[in-house]
Amino acid sequence: MKLSFRWYGEDDPISLEYIRQIPGMKHIVTAVYDVKPGEVWPRESLARLKEQCEENGLKFDVVESIPVHEDIKLGRGDLDRLLENYCENIRRCAEVGVKCVTYNFMPVFDWTRTQLDRKGADGSTSLVMYWDQMKGLDPLKDDIHLPGWDSSYTQQEVRELLTAYGELGEAGLWRNLERFLKKVIPVAEECGVVMAIHPDDPPYPIFGLPRIITCEENLDRMLALVDSPANSLCLCTGSLGCAASNDVAAMVRKYSAMGRIGFMHMRNVQILEDGSFEERAHLSSCGSLDMFEITRALVETGFDGYVRPDHGRMIWGESGKPGYGLYDRALGAAYLNGLFEACEKFAK
Numbered sequence: 001m002k003l004s005f006r007w008y009g010e011d012d013p014i015s016l017e018y019i020r021q022i023p024g025m026k027h028i029v030t031a032v033y034d035v036k037p038g039e040v041w042p043r044e045s046l047a048r049l050k051e052q053c054e055e056n057g058l059k060f061d062v063v064e065s066i067p068v069h070e071d072i073k074l075g076r077g078d079l080d081r082l083l084e085n086y087c088e089n090i091r092r093c094a095e096v097g098v099k100c101v102t103y104n105f106m107p108v109f110d111w112t113r114t115q116l117d118r119k120g121a122d123g124s125t126s127l128v129m130y131w132d133q134m135k136g137l138d139p140l141k142d143d144i145h146l147p148g149w150d151s152s153y154t155q156q157e158v159r160e161l162l163t164a165y166g167e168l169g170e171a172g173l174w175r176n177l178e179r180f181l182k183k184v185i186p187v188a189e190e191c192g193v194v195m196a197i198h199p200d201d202p203p204y205p206i207f208g209l210p211r212i213i214t215c216e217e218n219l220d221r222m223l224a225l226v227d228s229p230a231n232s233l234c235l236c237t238g239s240l241g242c243a244a245s246n247d248v249a250a251m252v253r254k255y256s257a258m259g260r261i262g263f264m265h266m267r268n269v270q271i272l273e274d275g276s277f278e279e280r281a282h283l284s285s286c287g288s289l290d291m292f293e294i295t296r297a298l299v300e301t302g303f304d305g306y307v308r309p310d311h312g313r314m315i316w317g318e319s320g321k322p323g324y325g326l327y328d329r330a331l332g333a334a335y336l337n338g339l340f341e342a343c344e345k346f347a348k
């Protein structure tokens with residue numbers, strides 16, 4: 001496996017100088033963050049990212065994400081131009097050595113949480129989604145102020161999008177995903193890039209928005225839309241793991257054996273009695289997921305793709321982007337190193 005770390009570019013308070021000091025850390029996951037979805041990324045920006053990583057002995061070979069414009073997901077507007085721009089971005093990433101591009105096909109929001117700094121028993125804070133904080137909220141009537149909802153859209157724009165997605169439904173979203181993949185995957189194949197779709201987070205409908213990248217049946221369907229190793233998964237254990245019906249270790253084993261996992265996001269979550277969930281430390285005993293079984297599944301199926309410790313808690317007085325502090329993600333990386341070393345040596 002190739003151990004990687006997400007870096008938000010020059011504005012990230014966690015520097016590449018720090019990241020390179022995490023044992024075993026070789027690969028950087030980043031993106032061009034100052035270009036609007038649907039537009040083409042400047043070659044200079046990509047070249048600069050590559051250069052900055054190399055100056056620190058790191059390799060920039062994973063992009064997270066090239067965002068998919070809402071009009072592509074909704075199947076409206078200037079689709080030819082938007083799809084061509086997306087393909088051009090894949091080509092430009094490949095030019096600087098990128099091997100894997102992550103994206104998601106979630107309507108409107110990349111994730112839903114009700115609180116980003118919920119204090120746990122040990123004094124650390126993490127992201128949570130509590131149903132009792134969601135209940136009664138109707139985004140078509142109320143002004144919703146959930147974390148991450150306020151920044152990019154006005155309430156009126158959110159309502160318009162929710163209505164459009166409500167009319168589209170799951171069947172329409174599947175059609176638009178198919179159109180996207182049929183256009184994009186051949187380009188990825190041509191330039192040696194693996195496209196890795198991130199599951200919906202959480203993997204069930206919220207506020208009636210359709211969700212399709214949610215469970216084994218739907219992942220099978222997604223991979224069959226274009227049967228190519230370039231059409232693969234970013235298997236996020238914490239996202240799929242929010243639904244108790246997903247057997248994450250079994251899914252990892254199956255899709256890794258098929259050679260259809262390009263990228264692993266590894267983190268733990270605790271599902272609560274009412275279906276709410278809390279992000280937890282990476283250790284198996286801290287949450288609902290068996291991280292050992294997940295790692296063993298990867299090792300035994302010969303997985304050689306990218307892995308990154310996903311969201312961490314905030315610990316030791318650190319502040320910053322929720323989920324993306326240094327300390328707990330570095331602890332996660334160290335834990336993953338241990339799991340992989342043990343599984344690999346045991347397999348020999």
Ligand SMILES: [Mn+2]
Pocket residue numbers: 198236238239265310
């Ligand atoms: Mn993830």
